[in-house]
Amino acid sequence: MAIAAKTKSSSQKAVDELRELIFSGELPAGSDHLETELAEMLGMSRTPVRDATLILASQGLLEVRPRKGVRILSLSAKDMHEIYEVLTELESLSAARAAEKNYSPEDLAALAKTVTDMDAALAREDRTSWAKADEAFHKELVRLGGNTRTAAIVENFNDQVRRARALTLKIRPMPHQSSKDHGALFDAISRGDAKAAHQIHWDHRDTARKLITGLLEQLGLRHF
Amino acid sequence: MAIAAKTKSSSQKAVDELRELIFSGELPAGSDHLETELAEMLGMSRTPVRDATLILASQGLLEVRPRKGVRILSLSAKDMHEIYEVLTELESLSAARAAEKNYSPEDLAALAKTVTDMDAALAREDRTSWAKADEAFHKELVRLGGNTRTAAIVENFNDQVRRARALTLKIRPMPHQSSKDHGALFDAISRGDAKAAHQIHWDHRDTARKLITGLLEQLGLRHF
DNA sequence: GCATTTTTTTATGTATACATTAAAAAAGAC
DNA sequence: GTCTTTTTTAATGTATACATAAAAAAATGC
Numbered sequence: 001m002a003i004a005a006k007t008k009s010s011s012q013k014a015v016d017e018l019r020e021l022i023f024s025g026e027l028p029a030g031s032d033h034l035e036t037e038l039a040e041m042l043g044m045s046r047t048p049v050r051d052a053t054l055i056l057a058s059q060g061l062l063e064v065r066p067r068k069g070v071r072i073l074s075l076s077a078k079d080m081h082e083i084y085e086v087l088t089e090l091e092s093l094s095a096a097r098a099a100e101k102n103y104s105p106e107d108l109a110a111l112a113k114t115v116t117d118m119d120a121a122l123a124r125e126d127r128t129s130w131a132k133a134d135e136a137f138h139k140e141l142v143r144l145g146g147n148t149r150t151a152a153i154v155e156n157f158n159d160q161v162r163r164a165r166a167l168t169l170k171i172r173p174m175p176h177q178s179s180k181d182h183g184a185l186f187d188a189i190s191r192g193d194a195k196a197a198h199q200i201h202w203d204h205r206d207t208a209r210k211l212i213t214g215l216l217e218q219l220g221l222r223h224f
Numbered sequence: 225m226a227i228a229a230k231t232k233s234s235s236q237k238a239v240d241e242l243r244e245l246i247f248s249g250e251l252p253a254g255s256d257h258l259e260t261e262l263a264e265m266l267g268m269s270r271t272p273v274r275d276a277t278l279i280l281a282s283q284g285l286l287e288v289r290p291r292k293g294v295r296i297l298s299l300s301a302k303d304m305h306e307i308y309e310v311l312t313e314l315e316s317l318s319a320a321r322a323a324e325k326n327y328s329p330e331d332l333a334a335l336a337k338t339v340t341d342m343d344a345a346l347a348r349e350d351r352t353s354w355a356k357a358d359e360a361f362h363k364e365l366v367r368l369g370g371n372t373r374t375a376a377i378v379e380n381f382n383d384q385v386r387r388a389r390a391l392t393l394k395i396r397p398m399p400h401q402s403s404k405d406h407g408a409l410f411d412a413i414s415r416g417d418a419k420a421a422h423q424i425h426w427d428h429r430d431t432a433r434k435l436i437t438g439l440l441e442q443l444g445l446r447h448f
Numbered sequence: 449g450c451a452t453t454t455t456t457t458t459a460t461g462t463a464t465a466c467a468t469t470a471a472a473a474a475a476g477a478c
Numbered sequence: 479g480t481c482t483t484t485t486t487t488a489a490t491g492t493a494t495a496c497a498t499a500a501a502a503a504a505a506t507g508c
Contacts, residue, residue, distance in 0.1 A: 009491060034459070045493045046460085054275060058282030067459055067500055082373045089317050090310070149306045153377060231499085233461060258489070269463045270490090291470055291489055 010044045014052035017042055022061055022072055023162050029224055032069030060160050074223035075164060077213060083157050084209035090154055091138065092202040094145025099189045099197040103144065108190060111140045115182050122179055131169050137182055141201075144189070161212075164224055168215040178208070234268045238276035241266055246285055246296055247386050253448055256293030284384050298447035299388060301437060307381050308433035314378055315362065316426040318369025323413045323421040327368065332414060335364045339406050346403055355393050361406055365425075368413070385436075388448055392439045402432070 018038070021027040033041075039049045053070050056062050063071045075083075105112075114137040121129035135158070142151045181204040188197040216224060242262070245251040257265075263273045277294050280286050287295045299307075329336075341357035359382070366375045405428040412421040440448060 011491075036459075047492050047494090050275070050460090051278060051491090054278045055282065058279065066461085069459095082371045085317070085371055086314070086373055086377070089313055093309070093313050147306045147309055149310055149381075153310070157373075235461075260489075271462050271464090274490090275461090290491085293489095 010048035011051035011055075014038075014042050014044065014048050015055050018052055018056055019061070019159075022056075023159075023166070025163060027072045029072055029074030029163065032065070032071050034069050038070065059156055075160065076223055077217070080161065080164065080209070080213050080216070083161055084205065084213075087154060087157050088202060088205040088209065090150045091142060091205060092198045094142045094147065094150055094154075095185060095189065095201040096194040096198040097146055098141065098144040099192050099194040101144070101146065102192045103189070105190075108144075108186070111137065111144060111186060111189070114140055115179075115186050118179055118182060122175065125174065127169050127174075130175060131165070134175070134178070134182075141185075164212060164216060167219070167221075167224060168212050171219075172211060172215060178204070181207075234272035235275035235279075238262075238266050238268065238272050239279050242276055242280055243285070243383075246280075247383075247390070249387060251296045253296055253298035253387065256289070256295050258293050262294065283380055297384075299384065300447055301441075304385065304388065304433070304437050304440070307385055308429065308437075311378060311381050312426060312429035312433065314374045315366060315429060316422045318366045318371065318374055318378075319409060319413065319425040320418040320422040321370055322365065322368035323416050323418040325368070325370065326416045327413070329414075332368075332410070335361065335368060335410060335413070338364055339403075339410050342403055342406060346399065349398065351393050351398075354399060355389070358399075358402070358406075365409075388436060388440060391443070391445075391448060392436050395443075396435060396439060402428070405431075 018027070027033065035046050035049055035053070038053070039046045042049060053062065053064050057064050060073065062073055065071055114133050117133035118130055118137065121127075121133055138158070139151075139155070142154045145151075181200060185197060185200045185204065188200055242251070251257065259270050259273055259277070262277070263270045266273060277286065277288050281288050284297065286297055289295055338357050338361040342354055342361065345351075345353035345357055362382070363375075363379070366378045369375075405424060409421060409424045409428065412424055
């Protein structure tokens with residue numbers, strides 16, 4: 001999304017607010033909303049709302065259906081499978097690329113901090129802080145991989161599964177194994193072991209996918 | 225891009241026409257165009273043009289720069305590297321997944337046809353037809369991989385490199401090795417050999433990237 | 449009662465007018 | 479001549495009016 005806007009327009013406000021409403025569940029998955037309804041909700045005319053819905057449609061968060069309403073997209077099990085397949089592949093590639101670059105400890109400081117933050121949150125049994133640090137870990141990992149397009153895809157797909165992750169965060173087991181994986185991955189990257197980095201991360205993401213989809217199934221959710 | 229429009233609106237026309245102008249080079253990489261200019265060019269008001277530029281910006285084909293003009297995005301060598309890194313990874317994943325599915329010969333008929341078409345075009349030394357069949361091969365390959373999101377990403381990235389490929393098509397060596405690779409990949413998928421399918425395709429894409437970037441360098445092009 | 453046709457309503461697509469603001473040009477100061 | 483400030487111009491953001499067309503409601507026919 002290459003918009004080089006400098007100030008916050010109504011369109012951008014609409015994007016931000018709609019995103020927030022979607023991620024919080026206030027605009028539930030599967031719900032339909034007319035342009036005029038959203039315009040009233042956001043306190044602006046239809047024009048910037050239309051801009052925003054086009055942008056959010058391109059991000060895969062909603063579907064513009066003329067005369068039937070803008071539908072907030074829900075995810076099926078198949079969607080989850082597809083998203084995680086791509087996430088797993090591209091993040092693992094980033095992990096391998098990061099390891100190949102032989103980063104200095106300084107270069108890896110931000111990644112190290114996220115690992116430390118996750119461990120601290122885990123010790124406190126603070127799931128929310130842990131999730132935040134976890135997200136920062138994955139984002140930094142992909143940045144270290146050095147491909148901005150990979151980073152953009154991963155970020156977008158993480159947005160798409162944001163609700164599912166929030167849903168499962170409270171009920172999943174405490175993420176001890178996840179933290180072990182992160183530590184091991186950090187070590188592999190530090191010592192420049194691309195093959196190990198790729199494998200560790202691939203297994204880590206695969207495990208996470210199974211956990212999340214399993215929990216969603218337990219909750220009896222076909223779409224979310 | 226989840227627009228469920230049924231009829232062709234001016235906005236959609238604008239998207240289609242601007243795409244064509246970009247791919248043909250009529251709107252050259254690096255050129256800037258005001259909204260009003262594009263609206264006049266396309267014979268419509270600014271409103272649908274604005275819709276179209278938002279959509280094309282999300283496709284990575286242009287950048288909306290308020291007051292400076294809509295810039296048709298050019299690609300640097302780094303861009304090419306990033307795009308091909310993602311394409312290689314995701315297409316190879318698709319090849320492996322396709323092999324795992326143990327498709328019947330019927331299932332693989334469309335893919336087989338693209339291979340046949342490529343061979344026929346190659347025998348005639350018809351580069352244009354070969355390129356068309358090549359594109360169809362890659363598209364069908366990704367479809368057979370079964371992940372619609374992968375297919376969408378791959379299609380979008382192929383759009384982004386479309387001009388570069390067109391530029392190099394006329395000057396590259398006749399693609400004999402490429403056709404061999406396609407045949408070998410088809411065989412690997414047919415016999416369900418995921419590992420081989422992945423490897424063959426990875427090597428194939430890697431070779432293609434080197435060829436294209438090498439030719440662009442020969443042409444002395446830093447951006448295209 | 450059901451199917452078809454016609455009319456009405458309404459949501460979106462589009463054009464245009466107006467508001468905002470960034471950039472260019474002009475004026476002033478040294 | 480250069481730098482700063484002010485004014486003007488024009489490009490984009492936004493609101494609103496109008497056009498179009500899809501959906502809903504009403505009317506008609508059997």
